[in-house]
Amino acid sequence: xxxxxxxxxPTPTAPGSLPLIGHAHRLARDPLPFITSLRRHxxxxxxxxxxxPAYVVTDPALTRRVLVTDAAHFVKGGRIxxxxxxxxxxxxxxxxxxDAHLRNRRLMQPMFNTSHIADRGHAMIGQVxxxxxxxxxxxxxxxxxxxxxxxxxxxxxxxxxxxxPGHLENExxxxxxxxxxxxxxxxxxxxxxxxxxxxxxxxxxxxxxxxRTLIDQAVxxxxxxxxxxxxxxxxxxxxxxxxxxARREEGTERAGLFAALLTAEPPFTxxxxxxxxxxxxxxxIETTGTTLAWALYxxxxxxxxxxxxxxxxxxxCGDRPLRHEDLDRLVxxxxxxxxxxxxxxxxxxxxxxxxxxxxxxxxxxxxGADVVWSPYLHQHDPRVFPxxxxxxxxxxxxxxxxxxxxxxxxxxxxGRRKCIGENFAWTELQIVLATVVRTWPRFTVTSxxxxxRAVVTVxxxxxxxxxxxxMSG
Ligand code: HEM
Numbered sequence: 372x373x374x375x376x377x378x379x380x381p382t383p384t385a386p387g388s389l390p391l392i393g394h395a396h397r398l399a400r401d402p403l404p405f406i407t408s409l410r411r412h413x414x415x416x417x418x419x420x421x422x423x424p425a426y427v428v429t430d431p432a433l434t435r436r437v438l439v440t441d442a443a444h445f446v447k448g449g450r451i452x453x454x455x456x457x458x459x460x461x462x463x464x465x466x467x468x469x470d471a472h473l474r475n476r477r478l479m480q481p482m483f484n485t486s487h488i489a490d491r492g493h494a495m496i497g498q499v500x501x502x503x504x505x506x507x508x509x510x511x512x513x514x515x516x517x518x519x520x521x522x523x524x525x526x527x528x529x530x531x532x533x534x535x536p537g538h539l540e541n542e543x544x545x546x547x548x549x550x551x552x553x554x555x556x557x558x559x560x561x562x563x564x565x566x567x568x569x570x571x572x573x574x575x576x577x578x579x580x581x582x583r584t585l586i587d588q589a590v591x592x593x594x595x596x597x598x599x600x601x602x603x604x605x606x607x608x609x610x611x612x613x614x615x616x617a618r619r620e621e622g623t624e625r626a627g628l629f630a631a632l633l634t635a636e637p638p639f640t641x642x643x644x645x646x647x648x649x650x651x652x653x654x655x656i657e658t659t660g661t662t663l664a665w666a667l668y669x670x671x672x673x674x675x676x677x678x679x680x681x682x683x684x685x686x687x688c689g690d691r692p693l694r695h696e697d698l699d700r701l702v703x704x705x706x707x708x709x710x711x712x713x714x715x716x717x718x719x720x721x722x723x724x725x726x727x728x729x730x731x732x733x734x735x736x737x738x739g740a741d742v743v744w745s746p747y748l749h750q751h752d753p754r755v756f757p758x759x760x761x762x763x764x765x766x767x768x769x770x771x772x773x774x775x776x777x778x779x780x781x782x783x784x785x786g787r788r789k790c791i792g793e794n795f796a797w798t799e800l801q802i803v804l805a806t807v808v809r810t811w812p813r814f815t816v817t818s819x820x821x822x823x824r825a826v827v828t829v830x831x832x833x834x835x836x837x838x839x840x841x842m843s844g
Contacts, residue, residue: 393419
């Protein structure tokens with residue numbers, strides 16, 4: 372045991388464990404009520420998933436120890452990460468803690484700095500507007516599918532630039548929803564089933580291979596465009612004429628965030644580039660897509676919130692198109708999104724593995740045990756967020772946000788494995804929500820009230836909406 376105090380408190384076990392399966396039935400049937408109920412039993416609660424115990428941390432201060440101060444004793448790992456690694460390889464989200472993770476994180480960080488993202492803002496706004504304006508009027512639409520598609524389009528244009536060939540974009544768009552479904556299946560089933568030569572496993576493997584080929588083609592396309600060129604063709608730097616400078620500027624505008632990855636030193640191998648793009652694609656789409664779907668749902672049933680958003684957009688943009696510089700002034704848009712992220716996760720269960728016996732809140736977490744933390748659980752703590760089931764964007768208004776609320780908003784994680792795409796996510800979320808609200812004066816839910824279904828993210832079980840260009844009544 373380390374400099375930490377000696378464990379003295381017995382760790383409570385959550386009620387309702389069944390022989391052989393433990394609490395797996397609760398996690399499968401009603402995961403969100405189950406995980407939030409654990410707070411009642413203590414700050415660290417033992418559950419069983421099949422035969423293995425897992426320790427769920429319900430106190431945000433202890434979650435910070437797991438993620439930040441004692442992160443060396445709680446490394447990324449567990450069954451879900453092992454299953455994802457089969458598909459993601461050693462991308463940033465699945466690579467083990469240690470030198471390789473630190474190195475790749477350092478190399479990738481520049482892609483996500485504020486100025487690089489701002490450079491892509493214009494292209495993202497154009498891409499999102501084209502998609503959203505093309506929705507046919509008054510026809511019920513699957514909002515999650517639409518939002519995932521829009522998030523993917525925004526991400527592709529940000530990542531690969533504005534000149535990604537259309538056939539590649541179309542194939543990415545067709546493939547990604549299938550890949551996401553297949554990946555979820557692979558993580559839920561035991562490894563001995565996903566390793567069998569079953570048709571579903573083969574199909575998933577073939578799609579994953581196709582995705583790697585598409586990424587290769589996108590990389591080749593980008594590398595050709597991004598290759599440094601010189602006026603005399605020698606590769607030596609030369610005095611640049613204004614036209615060459617203008618061409619280079621234009622190239623920068625067309626290039627994407629990926630250009631920053633291609634110039635990393637030391638360079639990424641081809642396999643690493645594929646692993647990183649797969650990781651980014653899967654990390655970027657459903658997280659933001661489901662957040663946007665929930666935000667639209669909540670706006671559609673809260674007329675006062677909708678009015679505030681529309682007034683803000685009119686004040687900031689008037690009749691002209693949205694610009695990236697507007698985003699900082701869209702404070703209500705940002706609050707609505709933050710509240711959607713608080714209320715609906717989107718991550719609800721994240722795991723670590725204890726590398727040694729560790730004391731946590733007076734409890735012993737034994738070496739090798741899975742440790743679970745849940746942004747959803749912390750963001751539904753009624754002591755920090757009164758009436759957590761109520762959608763109230765004004766919780767995030769200045770003066771109304773106690774320090775505890777900021778500490779319990781853990782949607783993007785914390786510490787060395789914190790979400791690398793957080794800044795990008797805020798930019799994309801604001802662009803998409805602002806564009807939908809500006810394009811469509813009226814949107815109406817046409818399906819029954821959705822239930823939250825926790826799979827990888829917290830998704831609405833069913834959500835269809837119509838969009839119309841005139842206000843009703
Ligand atoms: C609402 C949107 C998003 C949410 C709520 C979210 C949430 C998270 C969380 C909770 C983690 C940490 C997992 C852990 O501690 O094990 C994470 C990691 C990560 N996220 Fe996000 N994410 C979002 C959007 C994005 C976007 C847009 C990208 C890419 C552009 C992205 C890429 C990643 C990557 C690569 C990691 C792994 C970082 C590492 O381990 O060093 N995410 N995300």
